[in-house]
Amino acid sequence: MGYYPGCSLHGLAKEFDHSARAVLKTLDLQPVAPQGWICCGSSPAHRVDHRQSIQMPLESLVLYEQEGLKEVTLPCAMCFNRFRAAARELRLDPELKQDLDQELGFEYQDSVAISSLLDFVVDRVGxxxxxxxxxxxxxxxxxxxxxxxxxxxxxxxxxxxxxxxxxxxxxxxxxxxxxxxxxxxxxxxxxxxxxxxxxxxxxxxxxxxxxxxxxxxxxxxxxxxxxxxxxxxxxxxxxxxxxxxxxxxxxxxxxxxxxxxxxxxxxxxxxxxxxxxxxxxx
Missing domain, CATH: 3.40.50.11810 (Rossmann fold)
Incomplete structure (x- = not known):
């Protein structure tokens, strides 16, 4: 399963990351975070630069897609919201998607389901x-x-x-x-x-x-x-x-x-x- 830790879980929220990974392991799940993921943009990006706020989550989504992963789960509610918002915007704006695909050199297929870790453990694990x-x-x-x-x-x-x-x-x-x-x-x-x-x-x-x-x-x-x-x-x-x-x-x-x-x-x-x-x- 894809796992996007985001920036906070590497610093002020290390207890979230540590406990999340331990819980997933106990549930027989292996979180995979591809090398090269970047910040989702958090709240500042979409207030300052709309295009950048879409591109930042997209760059990470592309990595999960290239890994062949079908779902990425995000512990952080803010990261989850930004990923979902970017994916939705790309569906609604084909011109922006085409432009970003060309800039990144990869045609994003929108094949990776995006879930919060909370929803994932309750709805997917059960x-x-x-x-x-x-x-x-x-x-x-x-x-x-x-x-x-x-x-x-x-x-x-x-x-x-x-x-x-x-x-x-x-x-x-x-x-x-x-x-x-x-x-x-x-x-x-x-x-x-x-x-x-x-x-x-x-x-x-x-x-x-x-x-x-x-x-x-x-x-x-x-x-x-x-x-x-x-x-x-x-x-x-x-x-x-x-x-x-x-x-x-x-x-x-x-x-x-x-x-x-x-x-x-x-x-x-x-x-x-x-x-x-x-x-x-x-």
Whole structure:
């Protein structure tokens, strides 16, 4: 299976990459990331240069196609959204596609399915197969599932059938044995890259998300996006709120699979280990 780690998983989100690869291995899947992949462009590219924002994901998609891979899965919600947006734009604009094909010296066939890692493990691997791997159910752990903006919206790009109140991560967490709590902010924006330019606004937006999670009785917030994790976990120490752990869904999968070391919990800014020990999960 194709695997696109993106830039964040090589730095601030290394716990996402480590736990994702460990989980995929346990599920008997071998992630393949061809040499030469480049940044997807993230949010800056499409704001500055439309053509460049299409070309950057395309250059990586071409590598997966040349490898003969039929699907590429992306852990990062932002990378997933940019890949899907680029593929859709190429279908809608044949002239742009022809121009980029000529520039890259390869005729892109649009033969590689693009999926988020969350959708891949739930829809392709399946909850039954995941359940078979659970050795230490997350019993007693109350979580809220945070999807943010880019994992499900806009649906014409992401293909989501439940963009405003998604449930994929909720179903996964229930399969792992956690108690999933309904809440109000599962698709609210965390502030994203405004963290660098309008930090106080991000404190407010992310703080509202975290406070709602705690008001609903959650022990932890589960995420699938490095940018969201940076704001909700990394910025949390700068907010005047009670701290709450924020974990990638793959970290909790690794924990439930009986692989606590592969959950890479030491990298989280708000240390989840005291909570997990208290719940008897470590």
């Amino acid at each position: 909850l039954e197969s995941i359940s078979d791997k659970v050795q230490k159910p997350l019993k007693g752990l109350k979580v809220v599932c945070y999807y943010g903006c880019l994992l499900t919206r806009p649906p014409e790009v992401t293909g989501s059938v439940e963009p405003e109140y998604p449930m994929t991560m909720d179903r996964l967490m229930k399969t792992l044995g956690a108690t999933v709590i309904d809440w109000d902010r599962k698709v609210a924006c965390c502030g994203a890259s405004l963290s660098l330019t309008k930090t106080e606004l991000v404190f407010e937006m992310s703080g509202n998300i975290l406070e709602n999670a705690q008001a609903r009785g959650a022990d932890a917030v589960v995420v699938a996006c490095p940018m969201c994790h940076i704001n909700l976990d990394g910025r949390q120490t700068q907010m005047d709120i009670q701290h709450i752990p924020v974990l990638y869904f793959t970290q909790l999968m690794a924990l439930a699979f009986g692989m606590p070391d592969d959950a890479a919990l030491k990298y989280n800014m708000i240390d989840p280990r005291p909570l997990l020990k208290e719940r008897g999960l470590l």
